[in-house]
Amino acid sequence: MRSPYRFAFAGIAAAALLTAGCSSGSSGGSSGGTSWSAKTSAAAGGGMSALVTAAKQEGTLNVIALPADWANYGTIIKDFEAKYGIKVNSANPTGSSQDEVNAVKQENGTSAAPDVLDIGMSVALANTSLFAPYEVSTWSSIPAAQKASDGVWVQDYGGYMSIGYDSAKFPSITSVSQLLGPQFKNAVALNGNPTQANAALIGVMMTGLASGGSADSIADGVKFFHQLKQAGNFVPVQATAATIKAGTTPVVINWDYLNTASVVGSSTWKVFVPPNAVIGGYYAQAINKQAPHPAAARLWEEFLYSQDASGGQNLWLEGGARPVEQQVMTTNSSINTTAASALPAVSGTPVFLTATQATSASTYLAANWAAAVK
Amino acid sequence: MQAGRRPLVSRSQLAWTGTLPFLGYVGVFLLLPTGIVLWDAVQSSSGGFDFGAVSTLWSSSTRSFFVNSAELSAITSVIGALLGAVLAYAVATGNPDGLIRRLYLAGSGVLAQFGGVTLAFAFLITIGPTSGLLLHAGWFYDFPQGIGLIYIYFQIPLMVLVFLPAVDGLKAQWREATETLGGSAWQFWRYVGGPLLAPAFLGAVLLLFANALSAYATIVAWENQISYVVPQQIGTALSSEVGLSSVNQADVLALGMIVLVAIVMTGYTLLQRRTARWLR
Numbered sequence: 001m002r003s004p005y006r007f008a009f010a011g012i013a014a015a016a017l018l019t020a021g022c023s024s025g026s027s028g029g030s031s032g033g034t035s036w037s038a039k040t041s042a043a044a045g046g047g048m049s050a051l052v053t054a055a056k057q058e059g060t061l062n063v064i065a066l067p068a069d070w071a072n073y074g075t076i077i078k079d080f081e082a083k084y085g086i087k088v089n090s091a092n093p094t095g096s097s098q099d100e101v102n103a104v105k106q107e108n109g110t111s112a113a114p115d116v117l118d119i120g121m122s123v124a125l126a127n128t129s130l131f132a133p134y135e136v137s138t139w140s141s142i143p144a145a146q147k148a149s150d151g152v153w154v155q156d157y158g159g160y161m162s163i164g165y166d167s168a169k170f171p172s173i174t175s176v177s178q179l180l181g182p183q184f185k186n187a188v189a190l191n192g193n194p195t196q197a198n199a200a201l202i203g204v205m206m207t208g209l210a211s212g213g214s215a216d217s218i219a220d221g222v223k224f225f226h227q228l229k230q231a232g233n234f235v236p237v238q239a240t241a242a243t244i245k246a247g248t249t250p251v252v253i254n255w256d257y258l259n260t261a262s263v264v265g266s267s268t269w270k271v272f273v274p275p276n277a278v279i280g281g282y283y284a285q286a287i288n289k290q291a292p293h294p295a296a297a298r299l300w301e302e303f304l305y306s307q308d309a310s311g312g313q314n315l316w317l318e319g320g321a322r323p324v325e326q327q328v329m330t331t332n333s334s335i336n337t338t339a340a341s342a343l344p345a346v347s348g349t350p351v352f353l354t355a356t357q358a359t360s361a362s363t364y365l366a367a368n369w370a371a372a373v374k
Numbered sequence: 375m376q377a378g379r380r381p382l383v384s385r386s387q388l389a390w391t392g393t394l395p396f397l398g399y400v401g402v403f404l405l406l407p408t409g410i411v412l413w414d415a416v417q418s419s420s421g422g423f424d425f426g427a428v429s430t431l432w433s434s435s436t437r438s439f440f441v442n443s444a445e446l447s448a449i450t451s452v453i454g455a456l457l458g459a460v461l462a463y464a465v466a467t468g469n470p471d472g473l474i475r476r477l478y479l480a481g482s483g484v485l486a487q488f489g490g491v492t493l494a495f496a497f498l499i500t501i502g503p504t505s506g507l508l509l510h511a512g513w514f515y516d517f518p519q520g521i522g523l524i525y526i527y528f529q530i531p532l533m534v535l536v537f538l539p540a541v542d543g544l545k546a547q548w549r550e551a552t553e554t555l556g557g558s559a560w561q562f563w564r565y566v567g568g569p570l571l572a573p574a575f576l577g578a579v580l581l582l583f584a585n586a587l588s589a590y591a592t593i594v595a596w597e598n599q600i601s602y603v604v605p606q607q608i609g610t611a612l613s614s615e616v617g618l619s620s621v622n623q624a625d626v627l628a629l630g631m632i633v634l635v636a637i638v639m640t641g642y643t644l645l646q647r648r649t650a651r652w653l654r
Contacts, residue, residue, distance in 0.1 A: 095613070096613040096614070096615045097615035098612070098613045098614055098615045098619045099612075099613045102612070102613070119615070120615045120616070122615065122616060122617045123615050123617075126617070185503075185504075186503040186504045186512075186515070187504065189598075189599070190599050192598060192599065193598060193599050193600065193601060193606075193610065194599070194616070195601065195610050195614060195616065195618055196609070196610050196613060196614045196615065196616065196618070197615060197616070198615050198616050200599065201616045232512070234515075234599075235503075235504075235515065236515050236596070236597045236598060236599045236600050237494065237498060237515075237595065237596055237597070237598055238491070238494075238594070238595050238596075238598030238599075239598075240491075242495060243495070243498065243505075246495075246498065246499050246502075246505045247504055247505040248498050248499070248502050248504060248505040250504070358616065358617065359617055361616075362614075362616040362617045362618050365616070365618075366435075366618050367435065369600070370435075370438075370600055370601055370602075373599070373600050374517070374600065
């Protein structure tokens with residue numbers, strides 16, 4: 001996911017050194033007579049109750065790069081632990097998607113390797129050989145375009161790029177170009193470095209779309225940030241709840257589910273999704289092929305994609321993120337309507353980057369970003 | 375020792391074994407990682423030798439990271455060393471058992487380790503452009519002024535810590551001898567104090583340079599959205615989730631940093647050889 005301050009590589013190196021010393025032969029996935037590491041659905045392994053039994057026997061689940069205030073993950077982890085009595089080890093909560101994949105490569109074969117990943121699409125598509133195919137029970141509720149046909153990755157939740165701002169300091173924001181005005185001096189921040197973090201890249205793309213550009217080129221977005229910098233409105237510091245409270249970053253361009261008053265911790269925080277630049281993005285789930293806890297990993301996925309009132313899909317929704325099964329759940333009335341109506345208003349046709357568009361955007365950023373905002 | 379009989383292990387051999395833990399430590403934590411970086415930097419993704427990645431060190435975009443790193447490290451190490459040396463001298467000339475000295479040493483010990491998000495945030499709420507309580511410094515987000523000021527904040531106390539022993543070694547009698555012979559304060563520093571402290575001072579500047587060169591968490595918190603220096607770019611090469619990650623590129627950048635430190639070390643050795651001539 002994102003990575004505000006990346007002690008990640010030091011952490012991974014240290015963890016790799018530590019775990020290399022105490023590499024336990026992982027259970028190999030054979031618990032209760034069934035090897036779950038090769039099972040592609042709960043039914044294939046003997047049904048949900050067999051999966052629950054096997055997962056409880058493993059007793060532990062390793063997750064990585066899940067910040068507690070990101071899409072309600074703090075609650076999701078707690079609820080999963082309480083429901084199944086399985087301990088969740090949460091490693092490197094602020095790591096990036098790439099950090100997650102690096103951890104899989106470096107720690108596989110040890111009991112500390114991540115079991116499940118929550119990653120951006122470009123990282124997911126580049127590393128499918130590391131993932132185990134799996135179809136959750138609610139597989140048919142997930143739109144075909146949002147999952148790999150064999151289930152090596154499945155999109156989980158998403159949102160739209162938004163502008164969050166302190167309504168006590170600024171008038172209501174109704175367009176992106178407003179941010180270039182003098183009242184926004186030293187005010188506007190992104191969530192991360194767009195050459196590193198997907199949320200920041202989409203943020204730049206959003207400003208490009210708002211300035212009349214297309215998703216095929218991020219150049220207009222880079223130009224917008226160049227103007228923002230020239231105007232003295234760009235803030236390069238890492239935006240956190242603390243910098244927002246202190247007033248250092250009173251305007252943050254970020255996913256709408258991270259730009260809510262509750263996540264930010266400020267009651268005057270408002271969120272705006274520009275109607276002429278609606279750009280969305282979904283993260284994806286993947287199971288590590290060599291997961292040290294294969295049954296717990298699969299049970300975690302079942303929990304995340306469950307349509308129960310207290311299941312993962314509704315929990316994400318309560319965190320402000322849009323779960324991938326939202327449409328089906330709205331039809332079959334399993335959705336938490338209160339949480340659904342609290343989502344920021346979005347009008348216009350949303351844009352989703354294709355793999356080609358994403359690659360061309362990052363290539364352009366690598367060459368032009370630093371110079372544009374220096 | 376009985377005549378004609380050699381001991382099984384000579385004294386010098388025994389003395390050597392004493393260095394084994396040190397050599398082992400240096401081997402595992404310095405030489406081995408350096409070797410891995412050097413080796414991986416010249417490997418292609420398929421396994422053979424490939425110097426293509428190393429040649430990107432000369433590309434203008436990569437060069438700018440090194441120029442920025444060198445600029446930031448040089449400025450903050452020289453300013454930090456000068457101010458720190460003055461402070462160290464002031465502390466050294468005070469009462470050796472006094473409260474002030476203990477206060478400064480304890481304070482320096484703490485502040486030299488102050489860094490990362492907390493340090494960047496402390497500066498933001500003190501002199502940040504919109505949130506500063508003391509003043510609203512509009513230049514605070516500019517490179518290298520803003521981050522340079524933050525770096526100097528931990529460079530000065532580090533200088534006090536590493537330079538104080540050298541200043542303590544300056545005997546009061548030498549000063550008295552100079553004065554007895556009719557020498558001025560300038561002549562004392564020019565011919566006695568300066569040459570004596572020069573090697574220690576240059577060594578400390580080098581240490582401060584390396585300290586600034588490798589600092590990571592502070593600049594990442596301060597300049598989160600733009601990469602200026604090499605460690606930030608290594609971070610991009612390792613964790614970029616938008617398809618720009620390349621472990622090979624990280625190795626090459628690390629190789630460049632090793633070369634940069636090697637150049638500084640060589641310069642230091644040459645300088646020290648020169649100052650050592652005065653001391654003879």
